[in-house]
Amino acid sequence: MYRPRSATPTELTAFHSDDYISFLRTVTPDNASDHARALARFNVGRTADDCPLFDGLYDFCALTTGGSIDGAKKLAGGTADIAVNWAGGLHHAKKSEASGFCYVNDIVLAILELLTRFPRVLYIDIDVHHGDGVEEAFYTTDRVMTVSLHKYGDSFFPGTGDVYDTGAGAGAHYAVNFPLRDGIDDASYERVFRPVLTKVFEVFRPSAVVLQCGADSLANDRLGCFNLTLKGHAACVEFVKSFNVPTLVLGGGGYNIRSVARCWTYETAVCLGTDIDPRIPYNDYWEYYAPDFELHIAPGTIENKNDREFLDKVKVKVLEGLRSIAAAPSVQMAELPPGADLPGPSEVTGEDKEPADRRAEARNEFFAGDNDVLMGGTNRGTPKSASSKTTTKIVAAKPGAGKAAAPKVSTAKTGAPKPAAPRTVPLKVGPPKAPAGAPRAPPKVPAAPRAATPTPTALLQNGGSAAASAGLPPLTPPRRPSPPTPPAP
Numbered sequence: 001m002y003r004p005r006s007a008t009p010t011e012l013t014a015f016h017s018d019d020y021i022s023f024l025r026t027v028t029p030d031n032a033s034d035h036a037r038a039l040a041r042f043n044v045g046r047t048a049d050d051c052p053l054f055d056g057l058y059d060f061c062a063l064t065t066g067g068s069i070d071g072a073k074k075l076a077g078g079t080a081d082i083a084v085n086w087a088g089g090l091h092h093a094k095k096s097e098a099s100g101f102c103y104v105n106d107i108v109l110a111i112l113e114l115l116t117r118f119p120r121v122l123y124i125d126i127d128v129h130h131g132d133g134v135e136e137a138f139y140t141t142d143r144v145m146t147v148s149l150h151k152y153g154d155s156f157f158p159g160t161g162d163v164y165d166t167g168a169g170a171g172a173h174y175a176v177n178f179p180l181r182d183g184i185d186d187a188s189y190e191r192v193f194r195p196v197l198t199k200v201f202e203v204f205r206p207s208a209v210v211l212q213c214g215a216d217s218l219a220n221d222r223l224g225c226f227n228l229t230l231k232g233h234a235a236c237v238e239f240v241k242s243f244n245v246p247t248l249v250l251g252g253g254g255y256n257i258r259s260v261a262r263c264w265t266y267e268t269a270v271c272l273g274t275d276i277d278p279r280i281p282y283n284d285y286w287e288y289y290a291p292d293f294e295l296h297i298a299p300g301t302i303e304n305k306n307d308r309e310f311l312d313k314v315k316v317k318v319l320e321g322l323r324s325i326a327a328a329p330s331v332q333m334a335e336l337p338p339g340a341d342l343p344g345p346s347e348v349t350g351e352d353k354e355p356a357d358r359r360a361e362a363r364n365e366f367f368a369g370d371n372d373v374l375m376g377g378t379n380r381g382t383p384k385s386a387s388s389k390t391t392t393k394i395v396a397a398k399p400g401a402g403k404a405a406a407p408k409v410s411t412a413k414t415g416a417p418k419p420a421a422p423r424t425v426p427l428k429v430g431p432p433k434a435p436a437g438a439p440r441a442p443p444k445v446p447a448a449p450r451a452a453t454p455t456p457t458a459l460l461q462n463g464g465s466a467a468a469s470a471g472l473p474p475l476t477p478p479r480r481p482s483p484p485t486p487p488a489p
Ligand SMILES: [Zn+2]
Pocket: 127, 128, 129, 214, 216, 252, 253, 254
């Protein structure tokens, strides 16, 4: 495990606007009255429930984002096959606006980091809510495909993510939305997830994957409305893992903390290919898991309104869109010139070279000694995962989850290190175009005007931060038109 560092302000402005990040660094509950207009403009502290202002807000954002960016660096550096940051996955945050409990979009920033080394990044979102912030950021590029399965309709937040929203310009067909209705269960979810993702991997051939594992798609979530169990949710992780592509696994939503802890514990085990005891071992929070003290949860009992006919109809529509993508995406790659490399003090130089002050023993307060989920149990492995590789997990505890607020870090080594991926530089990215097909999903925030297009060399030399701040064309979407009125419940 690795202790996450805080992302720097410069790193955050690789996607977010300077004034928004400056605001987050400045505002506190004590000086909020001095920032009334900015609070309204940036959608912070306006309501009791959504994006509240709290002490340590900026530090929280910088730390959770640092974990995701460094996870991406581990993957880009070839020192990990899977990196995990359960504190990340805040998919609603926009360039200049907080949204849906998300202030800084660590996912977009991690993807920008991955794009400095990988030609194509696939983003998969199984949170119950639409991954709107990530989709919007990459809506016009063919270098990032976003795939989101989510509840849609009945004015469910954030109101975007219709099946007809498929990207624009060079990014046409590179945004995939699978709208779902209430009550989907494990079997129904798997019936759409597997064929859609199989097609996605076939046509997009991602060189890296980011998987957002929002746990509010589980049964009995306070905001969600699905019936998934841990097994159905984790089956998505297992399936993505089976493709053996470098993968950044992130958290996201989740409003039943007992289910969230269970889910991400189980999915950590899935990532490691490790079996864990289905009985929850004694720990400081043991009573939280009463009355059964079992790891797994029962399926929900909400009526499943996703009948086979509905799911097949949406699936056909989604697969049709994917078929219109040429099998070989257009990004050209070339070897990096000798000596060229990614800058930055936090650059990953290999697991064994990790600075001593960044490595830490696990100080796991939920699990102790031999019962630690990352250490105990038998390793059953997974059939398709590579058997000889170094797997690095970056785990930052979910803030607000009691004592778990202290970051937990450790490394799991399962064999010889994997050779570093070839270093490549993108030579061509799709040109920006105005949306042609009047996509329906609207960003809540207008995108900032684009600056001069950077050269691939500039992108390379400056890392992800230059890519967005200099306005790499596909990374800044145009404003999309307003949505239709949501259908009546
Ligand atoms: Zn959510």
